[in-house]
Amino acid sequence: MAIYKVGVVGAGTMGAGIAQVISYNGIPVVLKEVNDEFLKKGVAAIQRVYEARVAKGRMTPEDLKKQMSLVTPTTSYDAFKEVDLVIEAVPEILKIKEEVFRSLDAACPEGTILATNTSALSISALAALTRRPAKVIGMHFFYPAHVMKLVEVIPGLDTSSETADEVMTFAESLRKIPVKVQECPGFLVNRLLMPYLNEAVLCLEEGPATVEEIDQAIKALGWPMGPFTLIDALGMDVCAEAGKVLWAGYGDRMHPARLWSRLLELKRLGRKSGAGFYNYAGVGPTEPGRVDEVLTQEIRKLSTGAKPAVGFTPERLMFLVANEAVLALQEQVSSASEIEMGVIAGLGYPASKGGLLHYADSVGIDTLVEGLDRFTKALGFRFHPAHKLRTMAHAGYLGVKTKRGFFTY
Ligand SMILES: NC(=O)c1ccc[n+]([C@@H]2O[C@H](COP(=O)([O-])OP(=O)(O)OC[C@H]3O[C@@H](n4cnc5c(N)ncnc54)[C@H](O)[C@@H]3O)[C@@H](O)[C@H]2O)c1
Incomplete structure (x- = not known):
C-alpha cells in the first residue's frame, strides 16, 4: 500500500x-x-x-x-x-x-x-x-x-x-x-542514553570528577558534546522524566541519581531556565555555559564524605552504555546494525567509530567483561555484564583482536 x-x-x-x-x-x-x-x-x-x-x-x-x-x-x-x-x-x-x-x-x-x-x-x-x-x-x-x-x-x-x-x-x-525497535521502555535510543547520562550524574555526585572534567573526557572520545552539556540542552525535566520511565521499566539498575531531583527543586532545568549543570547567565545561545558555585555547593551537601569507590575514567560511562547496547541486542530489541545506526543517528556517536558494539569489539570483549565485573564489585549490579558478553568471551569472540566479535574484521 x-x-x-x-x-x-x-x-x-x-x-x-x-x-x-x-x-x-x-x-x-x-x-x-x-x-x-x-x-x-x-x-x-x-x-x-x-x-x-x-x-x-x-x-x-x-x-x-x-x-x-x-x-x-x-x-x-x-x-x-x-x-x-x-x-x-x-x-x-x-x-x-x-x-x-x-x-x-x-x-x-x-x-x-x-x-x-x-x-x-x-x-x-x-x-x-x-x-x-x-x-x-x-x-x-x-x-x-x-x-x-x-x-x-x-x-x-x-x-x-x-x-x-x-x-x-x-x-x-x-x-x-x-x-x-521492539517495544520496550525507552525504546532503543532513550534506553541507551538515559542510563549513560545518569551514570555521569552519579560520578559527579560521588565527587571523583567535576562537570567540566567529565564533559571534556567524553568529548575527547569523539562524542559531539559531554553528558552535562547534553542534559542542559535537552532539559533537566525532560531527562528526569525519561529517567523515571526507565527506572519503572527496568527497576533499580536504573535508579536515578539524587542530584536530578535536587536540581529540579532548584528549577535548574538547563539552558532554557538559565542554569542547569552549567550557568548560562549572560551567555549567548550557542556559547558554552560556565561552571558555578551553586552546583558545587549542592554536590557538597549530597556528599557522604566517603572516598569515591573508583576514580573517574570515561570507561565507567562507556562500559555501562555498551553493556546496555548488548542487553538490547540480546533481547532482540533491534539488530546489531540497527543498534549502531541508532547510536550514530540518534545519539550522535561518530559514524567513523561504528557505534557501541564496534566500541565493544575494539576494546575487546574479554576486557569489557573484566571491566564490568570490576565496576560491579565497586559500584553495584547495574554494571552486571550481559550474558552474551561472557558467552562471546569464552568462545573467543573477542572483537577486533580475534577478527570476530559482534562484527567480523
Ligand atoms: N518534544 C520532543 O522533544 C519530543 C521528541 C520525541 C517525541 N515527542 C513526543 O511527541 C508528542 C508530542 O510532543 P510535543 O513536544 O510536540 O508536544 P506539544 O505540547 O508541543 O504539542 C502537542 C500539540 O497537540 C495539540 N493537541 C492536544 N490535543 C489534541 C487533539 N485532540 N487534536 C489535535 N491536537 C491536539 C496541542 O494543542 C499541542 O499543540 C509526545 O508524545 C512526546 O512525548 C516529543
Whole structure:
C-alpha cells in the first residue's frame, strides 16, 4: 500500500516538524489541532523552516508556496477519511492519546495506519483501543524533526509485519533513517542514553570528577558534546522524566541519581531556565555555559564524605552504555546494525567509530567483561555484564583482536 496522503494530529513542537518533513517530500498532509490559534502557530512554525531554507538559497520562494500548499490545516477529523497514514503527536498524556486514538479509529478508513510519536507510552495499549491493532505502530521522531534523521519504528504486540514494512518504507521516502525497535521502555535510543547520562550524574555526585572534567573526557572520545552539556540542552525535566520511565521499566539498575531531583527543586532545568549543570547567565545561545558555585555547593551537601569507590575514567560511562547496547541486542530489541545506526543517528556517536558494539569489539570483549565485573564489585549490579558478553568471551569472540566479535574484521 502506497502512502499518498498523511494526517498529523497535534501541531506542536513535534507535529509541526513532522508535517514540514512530509510536505517537503511532496506528500499532502492534513494537520489537525484543537483550535485555530494552535493551528496558526503550527503552520507558522512550518513556514519558518521553509523560510530559513529560502534565506540560505536552498529553495525558491515559489517552491516555498508549493510545499506550503501541501499542508491542509484543520480542527476536525473530516479530512481524515482520505488519509493512508496518521501520525499522532499530541501531548504525552495517556487520556488525551486514548481519546485521539478512539476518534481516529472512527474517522479513518479501516486500511489507514495509525502511528504514534509517543516517547514512552505503550503502543500495544493504544492499539488495543482500536478495531485495527495490526495497523497501529510507533513512529518516534527526534527533536527537531526536520533535522534529526533517525526514526524509531516500533511495532506493538499485534502490529502486522506489513504495517511495519510500510512504515519503514514511508520513513525512507522522507529521507529519514528508520530503525525497527521492539517495544520496550525507552525504546532503543532513550534506553541507551538515559542510563549513560545518569551514570555521569552519579560520578559527579560521588565527587571523583567535576562537570567540566567529565564533559571534556567524553568529548575527547569523539562524542559531539559531554553528558552535562547534553542534559542542559535537552532539559533537566525532560531527562528526569525519561529517567523515571526507565527506572519503572527496568527497576533499580536504573535508579536515578539524587542530584536530578535536587536540581529540579532548584528549577535548574538547563539552558532554557538559565542554569542547569552549567550557568548560562549572560551567555549567548550557542556559547558554552560556565561552571558555578551553586552546583558545587549542592554536590557538597549530597556528599557522604566517603572516598569515591573508583576514580573517574570515561570507561565507567562507556562500559555501562555498551553493556546496555548488548542487553538490547540480546533481547532482540533491534539488530546489531540497527543498534549502531541508532547510536550514530540518534545519539550522535561518530559514524567513523561504528557505534557501541564496534566500541565493544575494539576494546575487546574479554576486557569489557573484566571491566564490568570490576565496576560491579565497586559500584553495584547495574554494571552486571550481559550474558552474551561472557558467552562471546569464552568462545573467543573477542572483537577486533580475534577478527570476530559482534562484527567480523
Ligand atoms: N518534544 C520532543 O522533544 C519530543 C521528541 C520525541 C517525541 N515527542 C513526543 O511527541 C508528542 C508530542 O510532543 P510535543 O513536544 O510536540 O508536544 P506539544 O505540547 O508541543 O504539542 C502537542 C500539540 O497537540 C495539540 N493537541 C492536544 N490535543 C489534541 C487533539 N485532540 N487534536 C489535535 N491536537 C491536539 C496541542 O494543542 C499541542 O499543540 C509526545 O508524545 C512526546 O512525548 C516529543
